[in-house]
Amino acid sequence: DTAVSQTPKYLVTQMGNDKSIKCEQNLGHDTMYWYKQDSKKFLKIMFSYNNKELIINETVPNRFSPKSPDKAHLNLHINSLELGDSAVYFCASSRPGLAVYNEQFFGPGTRLTVL
Amino acid sequence: GQSLEQPSEVTAVEGAIVQINCTYQTSGFYGLSWYQQHDGGAPTFLSYNALDGLEETGRFSSFLSRSDSYGYLLLQELQMKDSASYFCAPNNYGQNFVFGPGTRLSVLP
Numbered sequence: 001d002t003a004v005s006q007t008p009k010y011l012v013t014q015m016g017n018d019k020s021i022k023c024e025q026n027l028g029h030d031t032m033y034w035y036k037q038d039s040k041k042f043l044k045i046m047f048s049y050n051n052k053e054l055i056i057n058e059t060v061p062n063r064f065s066p067k068s069p070d071k072a073h074l075n076l077h078i079n080s081l082e083l084g085d086s087a088v089y090f091c092a093s094s095r096p097g098l099a100v101y102n103e104q105f106f107g108p109g110t111r112l113t114v115l
Numbered sequence: 116g117q118s119l120e121q122p123s124e125v126t127a128v129e130g131a132i133v134q135i136n137c138t139y140q141t142s143g144f145y146g147l148s149w150y151q152q153h154d155g156g157a158p159t160f161l162s163y164n165a166l167d168g169l170e171e172t173g174r175f176s177s178f179l180s181r182s183d184s185y186g187y188l189l190l191q192e193l194q195m196k197d198s199a200s201y202f203c204a205p206n207n208y209g210q211n212f213v214f215g216p217g218t219r220l221s222v223l224p
Contacts, residue, residue: 033212041200041219043158045212056212090157102206103148106157 003027006091006107013081014115021076021110023091031055032074033092033104034066043090049074081114088112117141119215121203126221127193135188135218137203145206147179147186150214153199158214161188163206190220198222 004025013019025032033056034046047066048056054066063079074091091107118140127133137147146165150158164170164179164186176189190197203215 035212041152041217043202043214043217048212092158103160103163104150104158104212106159108157 004091004093004105004107006089006110008110009108010111010113012113012115015081015083017081018077018079019081019112020078021089021091021112023074023076023107025072025091025093025105025107027093027105029093029095029105030071031094032068032071033094034074034076035090035092035106037088037090037109039087047074047076078112081112083114086112086114117205117207117213119203119205119213121201121215121218123216124219124221126223128223129193129195131193132189132191133193133220135190135201135203135220137186137188137215139184139186139203139205139215141205141207141213143207144181147177148204148206149177149188150202150204151199152202152217158202161201165206193222195222195224 007022031050033048035043037043046060049068051071052068065077068074088109088111090109092104094102094104120138148163149161151161152158162177164177169176169178174191179186200217200219202217
């Protein structure tokens with residue numbers, strides 16, 4: 001059974017379009033995250049939700065909007081896509097924030113290419 | 116603010132030992148995690164140090180010195196499959212969501 005799953009795995013789209021990436025975890029974790037990994041492999045946190053509530057919202061353009069319908073799902077919607085949005089987007093989950101070491105479990109990633 | 120430093124690349128041969136260093140500046144520090152990421156794959160958790168000293172897990176060990184804000188990952192008996200990127204990530208106030216720039220390890224035959 002896949003612990004953290006994301007769809008789609010690949011997404012190729014034109015500038016200006018709107019797209020969504022879905023994430024689901026079956027680990028029973030309360031905290032979920034979205035990361036962006038650029039071509040130089042820098043892994044940067046975008047958002048974190050704990051039990052459906054937004055707890056981290058880094059400096060991200062407001063074209064990016066996360067939505068958590070329940071604590072097992074955290075989707076990412078991106079409006080008006082730009083070339084610079086091309087990257088790999090990872091969803092992750094972990095046990096509650098005050099856990100001893102807060103190991104994160106990552107999804108397989110979504111490679112977004114904006115043309 | 117926070118800062119993390121790791122070497123960008125390390126190369127070693129099969130069977131060798133390699134050490135990947137990480138220096139950090141952060142507040143609310145609880146401990147240091149290490150993650151491995153193969154090309155095209157997702158980061159996966161390797162180890163965590165909450166206390167100073169060496170933690171050993173098979174061929175991989177991780178070390179932490181809180182007073183020096185420094186840690187390292189030690190990989191022994193290197194195998195080709197260890198070729199990957201390795202990220203350190205400090206655990207701040209119970210969360211770690213800031214990852215180092217990553218060290219790309221190439222293992223040569």
